[in-house]
Amino acid sequence: MYYRSDIIYVYDGSFYGLLCCAAESMVKKEQPFRIVKENDMLPSIFECRRIETCEAIARKLLLSIERNISLHVKRFIYLAFLSQLEDRETMIVDFIHMAYSRGRQILEDRTAEPIHTLWKAVVNLQNESHLFKGFVRFTDYGGVMVSEIEPKNSVLPLIKDHFVSRYPRELLFIYDKTHHQALLAKCGKGRIIALGDEDIDFFAPEETELKFQELWRCFYGIVSIEERRNEACQNSHLPKRYRSSMTEFQDHRRIQPKARQELNR
Amino acid sequence: MELIDKLSILSGAAKYDVACTSSGVDRNAGGGIGSTRSYGICHSFTPDGRCVSLLKVLLSNACIYDCAYCVNRRSNDIRRAAFKPEELAELTIGFYRRNYIEGLFLSSAVIRDPDYTCEQMIRTLRLLREEYCFRGYIHAKIIPGTDERLISILGMLADRVSVNLELPSNQSLKLLAPDKSKETILKPMGAVTNKIAENRSDIVKYRSAVKFAPAGQSTQMIVGASPESDYQILTLAENLYGRYKLKRVFFSAYIPMVEGKNLPALDTKPPLLREHRLYQADWLLRYYGFKARELLDEENCNFNVYVDPKCSWALSHLDFFPVEINNASREMLLRIPGVGVRSVQRILTARRTRSLDYEDLKKLGVVLKRAVYFITCKGRYIAGLRMDHDRILNALLSKKTLDAFMGQGMEQLSLFDTSREDVLKCITGQI
Ligand code: SF4
Numbered sequence: 001m002y003y004r005s006d007i008i009y010v011y012d013g014s015f016y017g018l019l020c021c022a023a024e025s026m027v028k029k030e031q032p033f034r035i036v037k038e039n040d041m042l043p044s045i046f047e048c049r050r051i052e053t054c055e056a057i058a059r060k061l062l063l064s065i066e067r068n069i070s071l072h073v074k075r076f077i078y079l080a081f082l083s084q085l086e087d088r089e090t091m092i093v094d095f096i097h098m099a100y101s102r103g104r105q106i107l108e109d110r111t112a113e114p115i116h117t118l119w120k121a122v123v124n125l126q127n128e129s130h131l132f133k134g135f136v137r138f139t140d141y142g143g144v145m146v147s148e149i150e151p152k153n154s155v156l157p158l159i160k161d162h163f164v165s166r167y168p169r170e171l172l173f174i175y176d177k178t179h180h181q182a183l184l185a186k187c188g189k190g191r192i193i194a195l196g197d198e199d200i201d202f203f204a205p206e207e208t209e210l211k212f213q214e215l216w217r218c219f220y221g222i223v224s225i226e227e228r229r230n231e232a233c234q235n236s237h238l239p240k241r242y243r244s245s246m247t248e249f250q251d252h253r254r255i256q257p258k259a260r261q262e263l264n265r
Numbered sequence: 266m267e268l269i270d271k272l273s274i275l276s277g278a279a280k281y282d283v284a285c286t287s288s289g290v291d292r293n294a295g296g297g298i299g300s301t302r303s304y305g306i307c308h309s310f311t312p313d314g315r316c317v318s319l320l321k322v323l324l325s326n327a328c329i330y331d332c333a334y335c336v337n338r339r340s341n342d343i344r345r346a347a348f349k350p351e352e353l354a355e356l357t358i359g360f361y362r363r364n365y366i367e368g369l370f371l372s373s374a375v376i377r378d379p380d381y382t383c384e385q386m387i388r389t390l391r392l393l394r395e396e397y398c399f400r401g402y403i404h405a406k407i408i409p410g411t412d413e414r415l416i417s418i419l420g421m422l423a424d425r426v427s428v429n430l431e432l433p434s435n436q437s438l439k440l441l442a443p444d445k446s447k448e449t450i451l452k453p454m455g456a457v458t459n460k461i462a463e464n465r466s467d468i469v470k471y472r473s474a475v476k477f478a479p480a481g482q483s484t485q486m487i488v489g490a491s492p493e494s495d496y497q498i499l500t501l502a503e504n505l506y507g508r509y510k511l512k513r514v515f516f517s518a519y520i521p522m523v524e525g526k527n528l529p530a531l532d533t534k535p536p537l538l539r540e541h542r543l544y545q546a547d548w549l550l551r552y553y554g555f556k557a558r559e560l561l562d563e564e565n566c567n568f569n570v571y572v573d574p575k576c577s578w579a580l581s582h583l584d585f586f587p588v589e590i591n592n593a594s595r596e597m598l599l600r601i602p603g604v605g606v607r608s609v610q611r612i613l614t615a616r617r618t619r620s621l622d623y624e625d626l627k628k629l630g631v632v633l634k635r636a637v638y639f640i641t642c643k644g645r646y647i648a649g650l651r652m653d654h655d656r657i658l659n660a661l662l663s664k665k666t667l668d669a670f671m672g673q674g675m676e677q678l679s680l681f682d683t684s685r686e687d688v689l690k691c692i693t694g695q696i
Contacts (some may be wrong), residue, residue, distance in 0.1 A: 109618045110611070111628040134308040134318075138363045145362065165293045166300040170362065180692045212359045213270055219360075222273050223321065224311035226536050228518045233314025237307070247365070248309055 005030040008048045013037040016058035020049045022093045035089035070104040082154040085121035129158035137247045140209045145172045156183045164190040220248035274346040278326040283517045287318045287367035288401040289480030297398025302446040319370035325611040328374030330444040333525040337374045350389040368402030379408040383415040389424040413456045425480040428454045433498045437491035457482045458509045481512035489519035496566035503557040516543045542568040553599045576602040586639045591620045603635035
């Protein structure tokens, strides 16, 4: 059996890194007290052990989970990792231990911990990913379609295929400001890259782009029916925090004069 | 006229059509641009809380017909505009590339005659599908009286087609839409139903056959401009689902925009609560196994303003309750007030591994507020439950509805007084 040790695992924050933590805890037959990213580490009285990320070990564990438990469980673990749940790493490793002893039915028992908490986090991630399929707005910067988003969960891996297959002829760049990652897509292929912490500044868009933005704001402004006004309903479907990066909520006067100057130069 | 002026006139004229769904088909871009997703995607929400999914516009608002309730009618003095097919195709692609929309919802006033109008729409859709290789969602409206040959072309270009029923009875049509009739509406509707059926069997035979309206057919009717009861309307909807295999029937609360001797006065409030109840009942027909006759009849021919149709059914069928969560059939679980399709699915899955009690239900996200009066877990009601009249009313009605019920006239009651949860549920269909 595993015993709950008072050790803290420190890993690099990647999915493979976390899988290596799980592998380590199985080999050592111990359950770490916590698992933290190296950047989030605070001085602690507990012993810390650095877990090196090794792709081979991680892949082996994934394959084993798929063969011995199920594809579903494997996918669930990945999704839980992408969620915004605090301390998800520790719970995921607990979950992996449980899954090995209880088998594929484990996901049906949604009311037991930590499955219940993880499951809620996964649902939250999936909901947010779904929203972003609609809420992403592209700006055409000379042929590159650029978008900035600020999701709570790591949604890029979940929206990648959708955007890649929708716009196979476009060059796409979706920047996730929260997680400093970007989705790059070209010719029907996409990949996700890690970026630095600094904000990205873009050029002013061209005239045609501004024209389409203006047309869209015009359309958005007109289609609401005043007699049916119901902002509570709007807010619950489109929470305010998403709006700053959506064209229809941006003030054209703020963007335009600056853009105009650039164009005149 | 500038494009932006055309857009504002022609989207302003189209916005009262309530259907804006983009669901029902899965398709990828191939080598072109665009895809569709069967679950549908909302791109924005307007201050009225409605989803923006499609670029919803009229091709033209210069109508030769004179429907009493419509802003575009011939005798109304308004600015008229029309898109050139090239203009509209370019605009659609421009919006789509920026991920503003899921596709196009194209409707039109009757330009010269129904066939000419349909031809113009076909030109626009051809440009999109053939020149731009657009593979996103298209919903096209069919004008009553359009020739079948044109309908078959339109249906090959669009994902969904619809003929508006406009009003729930033939008398009302005669009175308010004299240029239309039951026949000119039902004929194209029937033609679409047949084409869809033929096409589906062709697809089985020849795999390469092009799909005809893969997202099916829908319709819309105005509620509150004419005197029909909820019972008549709901029965009509039920028949349309059965006979014409419609995917959706939309109801649109009448908003007075023009004066007319046969119309409600201009200051009449749109019957939003009534529309809301009809949608709730519509979900019950489509997903919960209810029949129109179970919900209403000739005597009780309108929905209760205080409680939703499911609650109201449960209250008049108390002998079916309580339902035991751990062994009731799916059909019975679906009849518990406040428990939606998704919750039922979760209950069914979870009870395979263990028998459930109230804590488990909460964790599964089942909303218990109303349900507790109608269920038992392992043979027991929830601890502390008191079945007195006031408490039950409290749980089943929102605060404001309750006040209205307790005596202060109910004229002020509107959709906005039903709880927010209620409004959300109607939209997601989890009643
Ligand atoms: S046919 Fe009737 S409802 Fe349609 S646009 Fe013309 S007047 Fe309006």
